[in-house]
Amino acid sequence: MFSxxxxxxxxxxxxxxxxxxxKAVRLDELVHGTQMPREFVAKVFQKxxxxxLIHSSRGRGGGFALARDAGAITLMQxxxxxxxxxxxxxxxxxxxxxxxxxPCPQHDLYKPIRxxxxxxxxxxxxxxxxxxxRAKLAWQRLRFQSPLANSAxxxxxxxxxxxxxxxRPTEPAGN
Amino acid sequence: MFSxxxxxxxxxxxxxxxxxxxKAVRLDELVHGTQMPREFVAKVFQKxxxxxLIHSSRGRGGGFALARDAGAITLMQxxxxxxxxxxxxxxxxxxxxxxxxxPCPQHDLYKPIRxxxxxxxxxxxxxxxxxxxRAKLAWQRLRFQSPLANSAxxxxxxxxxxxxxxxRPTEPAGN
DNA sequence: CACAAAGCGGATAAAATTGTCCGTTATTGA
DNA sequence: TCAATAACGGACAATTTTATCCGCTTTGTG
Numbered sequence: 001m002f003s004x005x006x007x008x009x010x011x012x013x014x015x016x017x018x019x020x021x022x023k024a025v026r027l028d029e030l031v032h033g034t035q036m037p038r039e040f041v042a043k044v045f046q047k048x049x050x051x052x053l054i055h056s057s058r059g060r061g062g063g064f065a066l067a068r069d070a071g072a073i074t075l076m077q078x079x080x081x082x083x084x085x086x087x088x089x090x091x092x093x094x095x096x097x098x099x100x101x102x103p104c105p106q107h108d109l110y111k112p113i114r115x116x117x118x119x120x121x122x123x124x125x126x127x128x129x130x131x132x133x134r135a136k137l138a139w140q141r142l143r144f145q146s147p148l149a150n151s152a153x154x155x156x157x158x159x160x161x162x163x164x165x166x167x168r169p170t171e172p173a174g175n
Numbered sequence: 176m177f178s179x180x181x182x183x184x185x186x187x188x189x190x191x192x193x194x195x196x197x198k199a200v201r202l203d204e205l206v207h208g209t210q211m212p213r214e215f216v217a218k219v220f221q222k223x224x225x226x227x228l229i230h231s232s233r234g235r236g237g238g239f240a241l242a243r244d245a246g247a248i249t250l251m252q253x254x255x256x257x258x259x260x261x262x263x264x265x266x267x268x269x270x271x272x273x274x275x276x277x278p279c280p281q282h283d284l285y286k287p288i289r290x291x292x293x294x295x296x297x298x299x300x301x302x303x304x305x306x307x308x309r310a311k312l313a314w315q316r317l318r319f320q321s322p323l324a325n326s327a328x329x330x331x332x333x334x335x336x337x338x339x340x341x342x343r344p345t346e347p348a349g350n
Numbered sequence: 351c352a353c354a355a356a357g358c359g360g361a362t363a364a365a366a367t368t369g370t371c372c373g374t375t376a377t378t379g380a
Numbered sequence: 381t382c383a384a385t386a387a388c389g390g391a392c393a394a395t396t397t398t399a400t401c402c403g404c405t406t407t408g409t410g
Contacts, residue, residue, distance in 0.1 A: 001263070003397080003398095004397080004398065005397085005398080024356095026355090026356070026357090027356085027357075028356090037398085037399055037400080038400095039399065039400055039401075040398065040399050040400080042357075042358085042359095043359090043398095043399090045357090046357090046358070046359080049357095049358095056356095056357060056358090057356085057357080057406090057407080058355085058356055058357045058358080058405075058406040058407055058408095059354090059355060059356055059357080059405095059406050059407025059408050059409095060354070060355045060356065060407060060408040060409065061355080061356085061407080061408060061409095062355075062356045062357060062406085062407070062408085063356075063357080064357085088176070109295065109299060109303070110295065112291065113288070113291045113292050113295050116287065116288045116291050117288050117292075120284065120285065120287075120288050124284060128284070178367080178368095179367080179368065180367085180368080199386095201385090201386070201387095202386080202387075203386090212368085212369055212370080213370095214369065214370055214371075215368065215369050215370080217387075217388085217389095218368095218369090218389090220387090221387085221388070221389080224387090224388095231386090231387060231388090232376095232377080232386085232387080233375075233376045233377055233378095233385085233386055233387045233388080234375095234376055234377025234378050234379095234384090234385060234386060234387080235377060235378040235379065235384070235385045235386070236377080236378065236379090236385085236386085237376085237377070237378085237385075237386050237387065238386075238387085239387085
């Protein structure tokens with residue numbers, strides 16, 4: 001549905017949104033325990049910086065931080081930051097281009113789906129994603145191991161604890 | 176939205192559905208006037224043959240034909256023939272797998288979109304696509320040139336006329 | 351100031367997708 | 381039976397996407 005690049009953007013930003021917002025998060029820290037390739041995510045984050053969805057600071061104590069509240073960053077903005085403006089504008093049928101004078105029936109048929117998708121992307125924010133991720137990770141900790149001993153690598157926790165947190169268990173497959 | 180492979184399948188089958196169904200259509204004829212690369216479409220069509228959406232016959236007079244009425248072939252069947260069973264089952268957010276015990280909020284949020292898409296693919300048939308393509312091509316012929324002299328490379332027309340029909344004009348860009 | 355930590359960005363590599371080539375096999379018609 | 385025709389399918393090539401490498405710049409700290 002989305003390119004890996006976009007998925008890394010979504011996941012990476014979610015991780016970012018899950019941490020305390022008062023200080024920058026290093027990329028190493030952010031990627032830790034994830035399956036995401038650090039270097040590639042770095043590239044993706046450059047695009048997000050340029051799109052001004054996040055801020056970056058170099059040197060010691062540097063890292064990334066959301067440029068504004070997670071609730072003010074829509075998924076559409078994220079997708080556009082990666083894929084460029086106005087994605088999903090193409091006709092589903094592809095190869096048979098449509099235009100305003102002669103939109104093909106499929107064009108119209110598909111319209112509601114496209115609109116639903118765009119509405120979803122415009123209305124869902126990074127805050128929603130973060131809630132989701134937090135719940136998911138909490139559940140995994142509960143499900144798998146770590147009987148609450150040093151068990152909160154997420155938010156409202158000193159960063160040293162985060163840095164030394166054990167790797168997360170491999171996530172179960174399936175829908 | 177869809178891979179080029181799927182798009183060629185959709186377009187190729189539409190072209191097929193646009194021709195008289197009483198005899199096989201050669202790949203050369205089918206691709207003629209299109210931007211589609213013959214050899215690649217050939218590969219795609221092999222998958223469609225194996226998925227039993229079309230029949231093929233070799234040798235002189237051979238070619239491809241729909242295995243059943245265009246109205247009985249859904250877009251979902253076409254997509255599945257190319258991409259394998261149950262596409263669109265993954266969570267949009269990707270990388271954060273969901274499961275039945277712990278579907279993430281996004282999973283649920285996205286549900287209506289996914290369902291709308293699946294419904295579209297299940298309810299729209301190749302016949303719909305063919306209608307669309309026919310209308311589109313007729314409009315283009317009208318719009319661009321060929322003042323009705325030997326002007327119907329589509330359906331209900333002797334195949335010799337089809338074979339010698341002039342290339343279609345480059346389609347105008349835009350949505 | 352010097353050093354280490356961090357992001358930045360160009361070059362390169364690996365993998366997946368897309369596209370091409372060409373010999374083989376099956377079928378038809380002369 | 382032979383030759384022409386058209387799908388079949390394996391190998392290869394090009395392109396795009398995904399991933400890695402490494403030197404550079406910036407910045408905070410001792």
